[in-house]
Amino acid sequence: MSGSVELVWPNKGLPLHASGATSYTWVQPDDAALRNPLRVETFGSALRSTSNVLAVGDGFDALEILRDTNVLSDGIRAVYIDPPFNTQKTFNHYGDSLATPMWLSMMRDRLAALRPLLREDASVWLHLDDSEVHRARVVMDEVFGEAAFVASVVWQKRTTRDSRAAFSSNHDTILVYAPSGPRTWKLSRNLLAKDEALLRNRDDDPRGPWSDAPFTAPGYRKAQQYDIVTPSGSIVQPPRGRSWYATEKTYLDLLAEDRIWFPKGGAGMPRIKLFAHQLRGLVPFTVWGSADVGTNDDAKRHLLELFPDRPVFDTPKPEELLERIIHVASNPGELVVDLFAGSGTTAATAHKMRRRWVTVERNTQTVLDFTLPRLQRVVNGEDRGGITGQVAWTGGGSFEVLHVTPRFGTLAGVHRPSVLGKWLKGSAFGTKENQARTA
Ligand SMILES: C[S@@+](CC[C@H](N)C(=O)[O-])C[C@H]1O[C@@H](n2cnc3c(N)ncnc32)[C@H](O)[C@@H]1O
Numbered sequence: 001m002s003g004s005v006e007l008v009w010p011n012k013g014l015p016l017h018a019s020g021a022t023s024y025t026w027v028q029p030d031d032a033a034l035r036n037p038l039r040v041e042t043f044g045s046a047l048r049s050t051s052n053v054l055a056v057g058d059g060f061d062a063l064e065i066l067r068d069t070n071v072l073s074d075g076i077r078a079v080y081i082d083p084p085f086n087t088q089k090t091f092n093h094y095g096d097s098l099a100t101p102m103w104l105s106m107m108r109d110r111l112a113a114l115r116p117l118l119r120e121d122a123s124v125w126l127h128l129d130d131s132e133v134h135r136a137r138v139v140m141d142e143v144f145g146e147a148a149f150v151a152s153v154v155w156q157k158r159t160t161r162d163s164r165a166a167f168s169s170n171h172d173t174i175l176v177y178a179p180s181g182p183r184t185w186k187l188s189r190n191l192l193a194k195d196e197a198l199l200r201n202r203d204d205d206p207r208g209p210w211s212d213a214p215f216t217a218p219g220y221r222k223a224q225q226y227d228i229v230t231p232s233g234s235i236v237q238p239p240r241g242r243s244w245y246a247t248e249k250t251y252l253d254l255l256a257e258d259r260i261w262f263p264k265g266g267a268g269m270p271r272i273k274l275f276a277h278q279l280r281g282l283v284p285f286t287v288w289g290s291a292d293v294g295t296n297d298d299a300k301r302h303l304l305e306l307f308p309d310r311p312v313f314d315t316p317k318p319e320e321l322l323e324r325i326i327h328v329a330s331n332p333g334e335l336v337v338d339l340f341a342g343s344g345t346t347a348a349t350a351h352k353m354r355r356r357w358v359t360v361e362r363n364t365q366t367v368l369d370f371t372l373p374r375l376q377r378v379v380n381g382e383d384r385g386g387i388t389g390q391v392a393w394t395g396g397g398s399f400e401v402l403h404v405t406p407r408f409g410t411l412a413g414v415h416r417p418s419v420l421g422k423w424l425k426g427s428a429f430g431t432k433e434n435q436a437r438t439a
């Protein structure tokens with residue numbers, strides 16, 4: 001932590017471990033159980049550097065297993081995590097009411113475990129609401145350094161109003177950190193696709209439709225101050241405190257190439273024509289509207305289409321939101337990691353976008369009801385929702401499933417790996433079958 005500012009909380013210095021199927025326990029650093037190896041069962045073939053992995057278990061434990069395998073050998077390019085926000089509510093599929101010190105240690109430990117596994121050009125996106133975001137940002141400063149802060153993205157998660165609340169909260173916050181710092185990370189992140197709909201052909205230019213921008217630049221530059229005669233015959237100068245965009249010679253060349261546009265029937269100030277290939281992509285804004293990246297309800301509708309026979313998962317995120325994050329933060333073939341899978345949105349979106357992925361979900365019932373069957377449908381080309389059309393996804397690829405048993409506490413019911421194994425054997429999921437599809 002830089003300077004003298006630090007967030008302190010009870011038991012901050014103690015290891016915190018997943019215990020049983022749903023809880024955590026503080027452990028003394030010399031607890032002998034910490035030296036026991038974790039128990040892992042793999043329901044598929046050996047893990048390779050190209051494997052996608054659905055791990056069933058705690059995210060921290062799964063990283064301990066995976067960091068010694070080939071899966072992480074090329075490093076992680078992007079992390080998106082959407083943990084329980086600590087809203088003090090109980091959802092259908094998971095509890096969300098830890099004491100704040102425990103929630104902070106839980107997050108700090110997972111972020112710190114991810115840190116050495118990141119590539120130089122990696123970024124970490126932590127999705128939260130107002131319950132803990134203010135404290136989480138300080139924790140991220142502590143793990144990655146204040147200089148690693150890139151942005152705090154506001155996502156408009158709903159469009160309906162809650163009339164019972166003091167304020168109808170309709171946003172979440174996604175904290176974006178890049179260990180290399182924003183200036184370096186900016187060089188390797190992707191810009192958003194420009195909006196081709198803004199291109200129009202207002203003068204039947206044979207080169208095709210175009211957009212336009214003012215032919216001016218900020219500041220006073222002597223070589224870029226000259227008279228321009230508009231087609232309507234008036235003489236114009238750059239506005240006060242600005243210059244023309246280029247020198248007079250370049251301006252005359254552009255004019256001869258029909259690259260200068262005078263609006264208002266030839267009486268307006270000159271503008272430069274920009275064809276599709278000349279437009280840079282767009283730097284992402286920090287406010288992301290639901291019209292662009294969807295809402296929680298959009299995500300629920302997609303899940304209901306996939307699984308009409310079961311109560312919908314409470315807090316899914318839309319694939320369009322993940323598409324934007326994964327697009328900005330990674331390229332095809334690179335590894336995207338999510339330690340709180342839920343219904344599997346990150347992995348499903350990453351798969352359709354041809355990224356490699358690792359995702360971890362602790363609740364076996366959630367895996368059986370949503371994560372696993374959803375990912376199977378993606379692989380089999382049977383999911384027509386989300387971003388399928390946008391990225392022309394038709395199926396393919398494969399993934400491995402592994403189960404990590406926590407060191408502390410006992411497992412009950414469906415949380416036992418044998419239950420998962422039994423289900424996998426009896427289901428349509430067949431690793432060999434899926435491997436064949438990849439080949
Ligand atoms: C907010 S939901 C994630 C939703 C997900 N982004 C989606 O679109 O469906 C959080 C998920 O994290 C899981 N979870 C909670 N603690 C965990 C842990 N320690 N390790 C792995 N998963 C955990 C919960 O069971 C829950 O399914």
